[in-house]
Amino acid sequence: MQIHEAKEDGVLIVAVQGNVDTMSAGQFEARLVELIAEGSHRICIDCSAMAYVNSAGLKGFLVAAKELDARDGRLVLCGMSENVRAIFDMIGFTQIIAIVPTREEALRRLAEPAAA
């Protein structure tokens, strides 16, 4: 797994590449927590290069979502493949984390004033 970070209009874009599984989930979660602690409160995680995520990896996403929620921040995921989307669907995370098809849409969402 590799993580590429970029800033765009005050939004931190985290592009994930490879598998977020038992082996890499710890690193993934720790990095996200670190980035949030450093002050990134609007985060877009680009999952277009993410091949697979298991429950350990999902925990990383959940922790990020919780941390941002606690700080009035926002998290939007984008670019998911159908397989990955199905996993998020099954665990029910599509009901608690915003997931959009493209990065542009994600950035637009994050640019909006805080949703009601």
Place this chain on the structure above:
Amino acid sequence: MARLVLLSVTANLSRRLLIWVGVPGMLLFGGVIWLVSVRSFDRVRDQTEQLIRAMVETHAARLDGSLYRASKIAELLAGALESGTVREQQQLETLLGQMVEKSPEFYGSCVAFEPESFLPGERLYAPYFYWKEGKVQFEQLGTPEYNYFEKDWYKTPKGNGEALWSEPYFDEGGGNALMITYSVPFRRGAEFWGMATIDIALSQFAEELARIRVGQTGYAFLVNRTGRFIVYPDAKLAMQGRIQDINPELARHLLTTEKGVMRTRDPLRNEEAWVAFAPIQNGSLALALVYPREEVLLPAVRLQSEMFVLGGVGLLALFGAIFIVARSISRPIAQLSLAAQEVAAGNLNQRLDIRAGTEEVRNLANAFRKMTRDLKMRMQELEYTTTVQQRMEGELSAARSIQMSLLPKHFPAFPERTEIDLHAIVQPARAVGGDFYDYYFIDADTMCLVIADVAGKGVAAALFMAVTKTLLKANSVHAMDPAEMLTRVNEELNDEKTGMFVSLLFAVLNVRTGELRFCNAGHPAPFLISAAGRRRSLDGQSGVALGAWRHLRYAAQVHQLEPGDTLLFFTDGVTEALNPQEQFYSIRRLEDLAGSFSGRSAQQITNAVAHDVRRFCAEHEQSDDLTILAARWLGQQPAPTTLHNHGT
């Protein structure tokens, strides 16, 4: 042969150095010694030849001069008589005496006359002056006892009519000494008148020759024209032996009137020698100097042996230096290779005490030392991580035993219940523990079924699982409304901000009516398989995994089972099992397999699924827990008599 053996042996460093430096050095030394000796021998030979040639010429000239003077005295006497200058006895004897007195180097001189030719009436007249005990003596040789007419010194020149040197002889009754005599005949008118002679004692030649020093062992000898030894170191041969009997080759050269130098046998010792020779008095005598080869070559031989010693010492030093250098290089290397073997055997604590003379080897030793040190560090790191890993594995196995101890594992689960046939299998993965299942009756007709998958692993996951199970049990009063129940459990699980969550299916089956209520919190939908083999995924509304997010509402589904229907619950460990090609087992494959489940017992079904997954995965390591729970509702059966009896 020795060289070949040396070369054929697999050469170590010192042997190679000896062969490629030592042997050429030896050859070079040998060559130099050979060349220098040859040159020095040549030089010594040339010098010797020059030396003895000069010596023999000098000494021959001196002897020649002496003999010449002697012959002149005799000729003078003869001339004085022939010219008539001397006529009287008194006059002659005075002249003769004076001449002898003036020539101490000669033995004596005599004038001998034919019978009655000088003194009338005297048949024999031969006045003779000679040296004896440092004084000149006179003697009348013409006595009846000494008939000089018969003596060789008189008879032979008289016969030849010319002057000549005699053979050496002992002048018995005359000079009484070993001598040679030069006789000059003189005439009165045309008639032979007498003989003027001069004697030279051989002892005088012997003295003269004895003074000639030819090195330490060389010597001089003198022969006359017939080859007879006049003076010779071997007294037995003097006057007796002849040179041609001893060394004919030398005699051939010696008895000519030539001078020269030749290499031949030493007549005295019969060894190699240089002999220089020169004629005296036109070959009347010949002087020879003998210089033994052994002594001639002594300086060269000495030089040669000195060079051998020097070369030997030099070679020894060279070999020693080679040996020391080779050892100073090869010993540390040998020590290093020994140390490397030690390291290979695992001994990293050895102290490498290598003193290398050469910089390259020193660098090697330092690099080796650093390598060993680094290796040791790595080993310690590895040991540490291994310990950590062991601790983690210990933790995992603890988690696994917690997990396993929470699972009901006694089958048949409810032997007294004919309505329900239930079986479950859990196969924990090596690294992950988080699956669990549960089943229990909350009243006579109502059975709860739980299957769940805690995200995460280790002790935390196992504990979270225990908490979940406990909370489920604690909220059993709400079991008839699974949605309400999960909503409550979710709130309680969200009390702690652990980030942990559990996907879970909670089902309530009325074993009497077959009514099934269940609520799905983020879990894979179960299959409902009819007795005829129809499969249906109960993938109705599904909620968020428990513990993930608070303030969520869950919804339940209600289904009516037919007798023989089987509920198949499973975790994603089944559908996401990987084969060596990294493909998922998939829900589709499970659904296909379920087609063969009609009429099978719950245990047969769980085993069939587990078996098929194992076959699919082949050698690929199981990466996640795998849990299968099958519950077959057989419908209301006639109560067995025993139970009936018991009921009454």
